[in-house]
Amino acid sequence: MTTDDALLPALEARVRARAHAGPSACPCGTATLADRPDTTVVRHAGTVAKAHAVDTGPAELALRVTAAARLTGVLLPPLAEAPFVLHGRLVTYWPYGEPVDPEDPDAAPWEAAAALLARLHRTPPPSPVPAMRGPVKAARAVGRLLDTAPHHPATAPVLAAWSALPAWARGEAPMPGPARLCHGDLHLGQLVRHPAPAGPWLLIDVDDLGTGVPAWDLARPAAWYACGLLPPDEWQRFLTAYRASEGPAVPSDGDPWPVLDVPARALTAQTAARAIARAAATDRPLDEVDLSLVDACARMASAAPQGPHC
Template sequence: MQTRSGAQIVVDGDVVYKLHRPETNPRQLTARLAVAVQSDSVLSPLDAVPEPVGTRWRTRWPRVQTVAPEPDCLPWAAAGRLLARLHRETVPRRQPPHGWPQRLRRMLRHTADVTVRHAAAGLPDVVWRAGSADRPATLVHGDWHLGQLGRRAPGRPWLLLDIDDMGVGDPAWDLARPAGFWAAGLIPDDDWATFLDAYRGADGPAVPQGDPWPVLEPVARAAVICAAAHHPEDELLREACSRMR
């Protein structure tokens, strides 16, 4: 299976092989693997060192159960608490910045969609960097959505999957996609409130008490624009981009 980023996934029994996207930096990948080995929030790889495969790099992971697409029982509360736990972990030395700004730049290189490009042109400067001096700097997953949760067996704790964009920066980025999808009408109010309340209840540092939107709005816009580029058939995402213009 090939992902949108260009990575390739092969499942062999209980082992998942991931061939990372072509431009992957092996030193950064190794640093991210070290975080996964040490973190209580991230699924640990079977090997802590990536394997060269031609000009690319491959890692091995245990096979896990992922979130079933059942709207009435999505683990929003568990997800909020898990992200808060990641954001409170000690930041290891020599970690790369998280990958959201680079994802935005890749998206712009590969889309000719006028609506998407016009919406992206209006994004503020803050979204083109991983963090800023006036914001917390924590470990950030860098590509979080419910599909990035996995667990070893039913009833076991959820863990974060996919370390390709993990790094240091503003933790608000990990709330960007659910915030943007909620604003675009793709996530129900109750689910968004459950997620945000659980994150705050677990002392997540990404948003202050009171109105979270001044912090979340720029990154939420960026997440919606990226999603619209990848899903041009989604009318709600395209309408949200049109409103940004």
């Protein structure tokens, strides 16, 4: 059994013991919520254990977990323990929250997500806190594409769109200021109701939390809207709620695209890079959504900036 093979059963044993004050034997089962090379998450009763990516820095993670504990009503608070190491991976404990139902798109909590983001962006960053990792993660996705599918026919337009971005959006230079507290990887999978199942919505996942350009947190839904993957009414619900909550990432009225353009382009390239890499790894053709992202990158590489050109 390799270290990676051993991680999941060890994590299950730890979360089972953490969930119960007495002996670990109990009638409730342990569920695997995610098991990817960069993240393993398991749940037992009301406790969730997350094994973070191998390259997660312990000092940075500790700062992000501490920040989450202080941001009451915005981020899901961690359980009391500090991160610990298990089979070479940093692990944190969290309370269970009820996630967004992917089978009920009409109930997507766009307004709640926008209000939480606006509140996060308005909050003075705790000191110290690392930089938001969004651009670095985007760069890693493009790097994986180069490693796994450099000759795929869809790779070239993604690289062209990526190379047209400013250095900060590619993780090669400091982000422009003024810096705000940012989530760094916002999508609907990053919201849960806590206490489950009907408590208020809260943001989860602190791996990319930090200071940076707040428009990055609006960029994924903006990119989906621009590429035709998010209906216009849902995008307007999100943007209107963010502005109503006095979010500072975009102007309070008027055209938001001069601010959103670069982050939305970066998220489009990142998402396309991941899609191509996944398809290449499983030797399957790109699906309709994948192709729409690649087509968007092809248009981005030649389009003028500052507009929803996907």
